[in-house]
Amino acid sequence: xxxxxxxxxxxxxxxxxxxxxxxxxxxxxxxxxxxxxxxxxxxxxxxxxxxxxxxxxxxxxxxxxxxxxxxxxxxxxxxxxxxxxxxxxxxxxxxxxxxxxxxxxxxxxxxxxxxxxxxxxxxxxxxxxxxxxxxxxxxxxxxxxxxxxxxxxxxxxxxxxxxxxxxxxxxxxxxxxxxxxxxxxxxxxxxxxxxxxxxxxxxxxxxxxxxxxxxxxxxxxxxxxxxxxxxxxxxxxxxxxxxxxxxxxxxxxxxxxxxxxxxxxxxxxxxxxxxxxxxxxxxxxxxxxxxxxxxxxxxxxxxxxxxxxxxxxxxxxxxxxxxxxxxxxxxxxxxxxxxxxxxxxxxx
Amino acid sequence: xxxxxxxxxxxxxxxxxxxxxxxxxxxxxxxxxxxxxxxxxxxxxxxxxxxxxxxxxxxxxxxxxxxxxxxxxxxxxxxxxxxxxxxxxxxxxxxxxxxxxxxxxxxxxxxxxxxxxxxxxxxxxxxxxxxxxxxxxxxxxxxxxxxxxxxxxxxxxxxxxxxxxxxxxxxxxxxxxxxxxxxxxxxxxxxxxxxxxxxxxxxxxxxxxxxxxxxxxxxxxxxxxxxxxxxxxxxxxxxxxxxxxxxxxxxxxxxxxxxxxxxxxxxxxxxxxxxxxxxxxxxxxxxxxxxxxxxxxxxxxxxxxxxxxxxxxxxxxxxxxxxxxxxxxxxxxxxxxxxxxxxxxxxx
DNA sequence: TTGAAAGCGATACCAC
DNA sequence: GTGGTATCGCTTTCAA
Numbered sequence: 001x002x003x004x005x006x007x008x009x010x011x012x013x014x015x016x017x018x019x020x021x022x023x024x025x026x027x028x029x030x031x032x033x034x035x036x037x038x039x040x041x042x043x044x045x046x047x048x049x050x051x052x053x054x055x056x057x058x059x060x061x062x063x064x065x066x067x068x069x070x071x072x073x074x075x076x077x078x079x080x081x082x083x084x085x086x087x088x089x090x091x092x093x094x095x096x097x098x099x100x101x102x103x104x105x106x107x108x109x110x111x112x113x114x115x116x117x118x119x120x121x122x123x124x125x126x127x128x129x130x131x132x133x134x135x136x137x138x139x140x141x142x143x144x145x146x147x148x149x150x151x152x153x154x155x156x157x158x159x160x161x162x163x164x165x166x167x168x169x170x171x172x173x174x175x176x177x178x179x180x181x182x183x184x185x186x187x188x189x190x191x192x193x194x195x196x197x198x199x200x201x202x203x204x205x206x207x208x209x210x211x212x213x214x215x216x217x218x219x220x221x222x223x224x225x226x227x228x229x230x231x232x233x234x235x236x237x238x239x240x241x242x243x244x245x246x247x248x249x250x251x252x253x254x255x256x257x258x259x260x261x262x263x264x265x266x267x268x269x270x271x272x273x274x275x276x277x278x279x280x281x282x283x284x285x286x287x288x289x290x291x292x293x294x295x296x297x298x299x300x301x302x303x304x305x306x307x308x309x310x311x312x313x314x315x316x317x318x319x320x321x322x323x324x325x326x327x328x329x330x331x332x333x334x335x336x337x338x339x340x341x342x343x344x345x346x347x348x
Numbered sequence: 349x350x351x352x353x354x355x356x357x358x359x360x361x362x363x364x365x366x367x368x369x370x371x372x373x374x375x376x377x378x379x380x381x382x383x384x385x386x387x388x389x390x391x392x393x394x395x396x397x398x399x400x401x402x403x404x405x406x407x408x409x410x411x412x413x414x415x416x417x418x419x420x421x422x423x424x425x426x427x428x429x430x431x432x433x434x435x436x437x438x439x440x441x442x443x444x445x446x447x448x449x450x451x452x453x454x455x456x457x458x459x460x461x462x463x464x465x466x467x468x469x470x471x472x473x474x475x476x477x478x479x480x481x482x483x484x485x486x487x488x489x490x491x492x493x494x495x496x497x498x499x500x501x502x503x504x505x506x507x508x509x510x511x512x513x514x515x516x517x518x519x520x521x522x523x524x525x526x527x528x529x530x531x532x533x534x535x536x537x538x539x540x541x542x543x544x545x546x547x548x549x550x551x552x553x554x555x556x557x558x559x560x561x562x563x564x565x566x567x568x569x570x571x572x573x574x575x576x577x578x579x580x581x582x583x584x585x586x587x588x589x590x591x592x593x594x595x596x597x598x599x600x601x602x603x604x605x606x607x608x609x610x611x612x613x614x615x616x617x618x619x620x621x622x623x624x625x626x627x628x629x630x631x632x633x634x635x636x637x638x639x640x641x642x643x644x645x646x647x648x649x650x651x652x653x654x655x656x657x658x659x660x661x662x663x664x665x666x667x668x669x670x671x672x673x674x675x676x677x678x679x680x681x682x683x684x685x686x687x688x689x690x691x692x693x694x695x696x
Numbered sequence: 697t698t699g700a701a702a703g704c705g706a707t708a709c710c711a712c
Numbered sequence: 713g714t715g716g717t718a719t720c721g722c723t724t725t726c727a728a
Contacts, residue, residue: 022485022508024705035715040707048708050713067506072483073421074705077720089466092451099447103440106468115480116468118437122458132463135420137370158415160370242646266643273647295614296644298590299621372721383699388723396724400697422721425704 023066032062039063043070076137081160085109085321086138088129088147089118091210095264097292097311104314105142112322114139127152134159140321141165145172146213163324165317169217171334176324178312180338182214186221189261189289189307190233192342198259198287199231204267207239215263218291222261236260238267242274249274258286259348265290265297268304272347287348302346310339371414380410387411391418424485433457433669434486436477436495437466439558443612445640445659452662453490460670462488475500482507488669489513493520494561511672513665517565519682524672526660528686530562534569537609537637537655538581540690546607546635547579552615555587563611566639570609584608586615590622597622606634607696613638613645616652620695635696650694658687 025043029036034055041049042059051059062068076082087105090098106116117138121129130152133141137160141148145168148156153164153174164175171177186203193201203222205215222233234257238244252275262268268290275286282288282302289305290297297304312335320333373391377384382403389397390407399407410416424430435453438446454464465486469477478500481489485508489496493516496504501512501522512523519525534551541549551570553563571581582605586592600623610616616638623634630636630650637653638645645652660683668681 022506025707026705036706037708037715037717038713041714044707046708052713055713067503069479069482069503069507071425071485071705073425073485074720075483075707077419077421077425077704077722078706078708080720089451089454089464090447092448094447096444099438099442100440103437106437107470110468110470116437118466118468120454120458120464120466122455131417134417137419137421155415155417158370159417240643242643269644269647273649295588295590296617299617301621373723374721384722385700385724386698389698392723394724398697403697419721422704423723425706425720426722426724428704 023068025068025070027066028059028062028068031066032058034059082137082139083114084136084138085114085116085140085142086133086136087116087118087142088133088144089120095266095292096294097309101311101314105317106314108314108318109321112318114318114321121147127155130155134161137161139163139325142167142317142321144168144213145170145177148172148175150174157328162328163321165321165324167337168213171332174332176320176333176335178317178335178337180311181336181340182217182338183221183224184338184340185291185307185309186218186223186261187225188221188340188342189218189291190222190225192289192305192344193259193261193287193348194226194229194231196259196283196287196348200234200257200259201226201231202234202236202255202257202260204236204238204260204262204271206263206267207237207244211263218261218263238263238271240267240270242270245270245274246277249278249280252278252280252286259283260286260288262288262290264292265294265304265306266292268306268347269296269300272300272304283346283348289342289348293343297345300347305345305348306343308339308341308343310337310341312337371416373416373418375414376407376410376416379414380406382407430485430487431462432484432486433462433464433488433490434481434484435464435466435490436481436492437468443614443640444642445657449659449662453665454662456662456666457669460666462666462669469495475503478503482509485509487511487673490515490665490669492516492561493518493525496520496523498522505676510676511669513669513672515685516561519680522680524668524681524683526665526683526685528659529684529688530565530686531569531572532686532688533639533655533657534566534571534609535573536569536688536690537566537639538570538573540637540653540692541607541609541635541696542574542577542579544607544631544635544696548582548605548607549574549579550582550584550603550605550608552584552586552608552610552619554611554615555585555592559611566609566611586611586619588615588618590618593618593622594625597626597628600626600628600634607631608634608636610636610638612640613642613652613654614640616654616695617644617648620648620652631694631696637690637696641691645693648695653693653696654691656687656689656691658685658689660685 025036025039029039042056109116134156140163141161142165145166150173156164166172166175167178291307293306293308297306373384373387377387390404482504488511489509490513493514498521514520514523515526551567639655641654641656645654
């Protein structure tokens with residue numbers, strides 16, 4: 001073993017134990033007895049230049065010995081570009097659907113040699129967020145449309161982002177768009193209830209912060225579904241906790257509703273349980289439909305009807321990003337990505 | 349409006365529309381008629397130097413006009429210092445518990461002016477991952493201990509990370525540790541079952557990849573709980589899908605078990621449903637206990653017994669990181685962070 | 697109050 | 713084959 005780190009006992013705790021500075025390629029060069037250029041050639045396997053095998057070995061050895069790790073910032077500064085794809089870290093409210101999507105995307109982009117970075121932009125809104133992201137000079141940005149206006153897109157592009165892709169209900173000027181039509185989710189759900197003969201339909205709207213971007217359009221879609229018919233939609237605020245659900249269930253009879261679209265499957269489980277505990281029959285007294293088509297819906301009794309959402313495959317999206325990076329001048333693509341198909345089970 | 353971007357129709361799609369290069373502080377300086385130093389002073393509100401108000405205004409105006417965004421890499425290269433806290437992006441298997449924890453942490457570190465970045469390290473293992481992270485020169489790294497060995501920690505520290513915090517069952521040499529004792533989860537669960545008089549205890553082990561780091565110690569803990577007693581533990585592989593659960597439920601009688609610890613609440617719901625569909629009574633024929641104390645457990649009937657896990661608060665952990673960054677020489681801290689308390693409900 | 701210039705770490709062109 | 717060296721964008725000391 002060429003190098004052994006010695007643990008120095010350190011009584012005065014405020015002193016760093018080994019303030020050895022971070023090794024640079026110059027250090028590697030010095031140790032190997034070559035120039036920094038050679039180090040760079042060797043470590044990057046540059047094939048335009050031929051380096052003798054003994055030299056290569058010496059350089060690699062020196063790098064290993066010093067624990068040399070190249071400095072990404074310096075490299076991308078020099079190179080003028082990076083392969084970082086930036087996406088905002090999801091808020092805590094993100095469901096398993098989005099988590100899974102993100103992880104698939106990461107995998108797919110990784111295969112194309114991009115590095116996905118989730119930026120923890122807490123409390124940054126709109127252009128402020130865009131500027132913060134732009135500082136990292138990502139080659140591409142993927143963000144919910146609600147986080148990014150046209151000016152945000154412009155900021156990102158002007159600072160070198162070759163592809164900006166938004167995910168949301170509507171396209172943002174200048175960016176590629178994955179159109180996730182949340183309204184359609186509500187429309188499909190409520191139309192289904194209407195088709196099953198229900199006329200007084202409740203729509204759960206989560207009380208939790210940060211879900212408005214989804215719940216508002218879902219509610220709007222629900223309203224649209226019954227517009228001009230003899231049916232009516234009632235908004236039902238609901239916090240994700242047993243007590244609030246019990247409260248709502250207790251009021252159920254007085255509300256005079258015969259069906260409910262619960263925003264998603266998790267709220268469906270919550271409310272369904274409360275209704276059943278209240279002695280109400282499902283779907284007899286209340287038809288219930290959720291959304292997201294999570295596993296748990298299949299496990300409920302009666303089995304939960306739901307709206308199945310199809311997010312874009314990670315591979316397709318990765319391909320879109322790659323295409324856009326290679327040809328930043330191309331016209332923005334628009335893709336409908338949210339197949340909203342009602343899955344009729346037993347609760348409706 | 350001082351600057352209007354003109355959208356140029358672009359028939360030959362392979363040509364970039366406006367290959368305007370990214371504005372630098374030099375561009376801002378030029379436009380404002382000052383030096384780059386002055387630009388830096390103004391935009392960073394450097395108080396060691398006094399700049400006249402008119403100049404400030406001109407500089408800011410120019411920056412706005414050009415859409416100037418500072419280059420983080422260049423800045424931190426020069427400064428030799430960044431405020432980036434890096435953490436690997438969770439694998440898709442991460443549950444709501446961890447997601448919530450991460451988002452809390454992000455918020456708390458944000459308040460301390462750190463930027464949290466989740467690195468999408470797909471398929472990178474061990475030291476390879478550590479090197480990839482080290483390239484970004486984060487000031488601190490928070491990672492599951494399973495992703496990071498002692499050498500990984502060494503690599504990170506040597507490349508300037510002032511704090512490395514691992515989260516996992518055991519401490520890693522050189523790093524601060526949040527000790528999440530997964531074994532204890534299994535031990536508590538199975539001891540509970542034992543105390544309730546059960547002797548032939550099944551332990552579900554998820555078939556899904558990437559959960560071994562949690563499931564293996566939980567199983568080990570389960571084994572330990574009954575070691576030296578008259579009870580026996582049987583390992584039950586289970587995929588997270590209805591069919592596999594049904595298969596297991598059908599075999600149930602032949603297994604001769606009277607209780608099961610299901611790894612977590614979600615697998616509990618899956619298996620409980622299958623057992624009930626098979627006509628088995630819970631807890632009569634089979635006592636069930638999960639883990640994680642998710643909302644869904646409270647919604648099941650019978651209500652699910654579970655092991656409540658207490659992850660460290662985001663604020664506490666942020667404070668630890670901040671402390672470690674300020675005093676990298678201090679001895680590694682060890683914190684037990686996983687309160688594992690049995691919550692006895694109706695299923696056991 | 698402002699400007700010139702050094703230098704952070706890595707890369708790639710051009711000489712030797 | 714290998715070594716100087718200019719350069720990426722930014723900060724900061726020192727002079728003016």
